[in-house]
Amino acid sequence: MSRKIIVLDTTLRDGEQVPGAKLNVQQKVEFAQQLKRLQVDIIEAGFPASSAGDFQAVQEIARSVGDTVSITALARAVKSDIDAVYNSIKLAQNPLIHIVLGTSDIHVDKKFNRSKDAVLEMGVEAVKYAKTLLPHVQYSTEDASRSEFEYLWKTIEAVVKAGATMINVPDTVGYAVPDEFGEMIRKLNERLKNLDDSVILSVHCHNDLGLATANTLAAIKNGADKVEVTINGLGERAGNTSLEEVVMALKVRENSFQCHTNIKTTELLRTSRLLTYLTGLDVQVNKAITGDNAFAHSSGIHQDGLLKDKQVYEIMSPEEVGAESMELILTARSGRHAFKNAVEKLGFDTSDVAEFEVLFEKFLTLADGKKEVYDHDVFYLVTNHRTLDV
Numbered sequence: 001m002s003r004k005i006i007v008l009d010t011t012l013r014d015g016e017q018v019p020g021a022k023l024n025v026q027q028k029v030e031f032a033q034q035l036k037r038l039q040v041d042i043i044e045a046g047f048p049a050s051s052a053g054d055f056q057a058v059q060e061i062a063r064s065v066g067d068t069v070s071i072t073a074l075a076r077a078v079k080s081d082i083d084a085v086y087n088s089i090k091l092a093q094n095p096l097i098h099i100v101l102g103t104s105d106i107h108v109d110k111k112f113n114r115s116k117d118a119v120l121e122m123g124v125e126a127v128k129y130a131k132t133l134l135p136h137v138q139y140s141t142e143d144a145s146r147s148e149f150e151y152l153w154k155t156i157e158a159v160v161k162a163g164a165t166m167i168n169v170p171d172t173v174g175y176a177v178p179d180e181f182g183e184m185i186r187k188l189n190e191r192l193k194n195l196d197d198s199v200i201l202s203v204h205c206h207n208d209l210g211l212a213t214a215n216t217l218a219a220i221k222n223g224a225d226k227v228e229v230t231i232n233g234l235g236e237r238a239g240n241t242s243l244e245e246v247v248m249a250l251k252v253r254e255n256s257f258q259c260h261t262n263i264k265t266t267e268l269l270r271t272s273r274l275l276t277y278l279t280g281l282d283v284q285v286n287k288a289i290t291g292d293n294a295f296a297h298s299s300g301i302h303q304d305g306l307l308k309d310k311q312v313y314e315i316m317s318p319e320e321v322g323a324e325s326m327e328l329i330l331t332a333r334s335g336r337h338a339f340k341n342a343v344e345k346l347g348f349d350t351s352d353v354a355e356f357e358v359l360f361e362k363f364l365t366l367a368d369g370k371k372e373v374y375d376h377d378v379f380y381l382v383t384n385h386r387t388l389d390v
């Protein structure tokens with residue numbers, strides 16, 4: 001049976017921390033409304049203790065879109081942060097407090113300068129306090145992938161006993177590799193199931209080595225039931241795991257994963273474009289799923305194959321992610337088949353074989369001098385040829 005993977009979108013919290021990505025309250029609400037259309041399960045709306053503006057944005061999102069989507073926001077393991085989260089999300093139907101505290105030696109020594117036991121105790125106290133406010137509390141073991149495993153587990157065990165309902169395992173600095181990360185999740189999942197099988201195991205990956213999607217998928221294969229992701233992979237440094245990549249990998253390879261999400265995939269491109277519009281941050285052209293070239297084909301061999309049957313070079317249809325249709329880019333490497341298709345799409349007849357050969361030669365000459373041949377070039381080429389011929 002297919003397992004449901006919970007999708008938490010943190011574009012408005014981890015994504016918005018990126019230089020240049022700052023949004024105002026109205027823009028954040030507009031983006032949260034689109035995330036609701038996309039049918040994410042949980043929106044992480046911000047870090048309300050960080051500023052009055054962030055508090056207001058989280059509150060507005062909880063009020064305006066928190067009827068069907070769960071809303072969360074981030075707190076450090078201190079009462080004032082937890083209060084700020086509670087007060088900003090309490091109007092949502094299904095609010096969730098998210099607490100973060102490091103578990104790696106580097107975080108414990110350098111960031112907190114306390115003993116491991118003292119840091120663990122801080123986490124337990126924070127969870128106990130959050131539970132007096134709300135039933136749902138997520139605990140993130142920051143820098144988990146660089147933590148000593150037995151201390152990581154000791155922390156998880158203690159915060160679950162204190163009432164945490166979700167455990168989120170972050171690869172905060174994008175250090176993990178898929179087989180190791182998958183194995184860590186498998187071991188944690190096994191122990192967590194024995195401790196309390198109602199607790200949800202989640203992962204949150206960063207892309208410093210370009211492995212965020214691979215690590216997230218490895219974690220799913222090894223028992224993680226929830227993923228934390230962002231649209232376009234927006235996030236600190238090289239970014240977070242990209243929502244669209246994980247969702248489409250699970251969809252296209254459902255037989256392999258036996259997992260699904262609730263995401264309405266036909267809203268993916270629109271969500272990506274809205275984020276680009278609001279932040280002004282472009283997506284690289286060859287980005288999987290949402291890049292401009294994600295469904296564009298330019299080599300003659302590929303174009304010929306696609307025109308015979310789309311499945312020859314397409315593993316998902318552009319329509320599935322909300323794009324118009326596959327795009328055949330005409331270049332000097334395009335063959336007769338693609339050129340003929342472009343000419344006919346513009347309404348011209350191509351039945352005169354001899355004339356078509358002349359047109360194709362003219363097209364190759366033009367394409368040799370240009371990067372891309374556009375529809376208007378083809379239109380001009382055909383009309384010019386026919387007018388001169390008359």
Ligand code: KIV
Nearest residue numbers: 100140142170172204
């Ligand atoms: O990267 C990280 O560790 C985080 C936590 C707050 C989950 O963003």
Ligand code: ZN
Nearest residue numbers: 014172204206
């Ligand atoms: Zn993060």
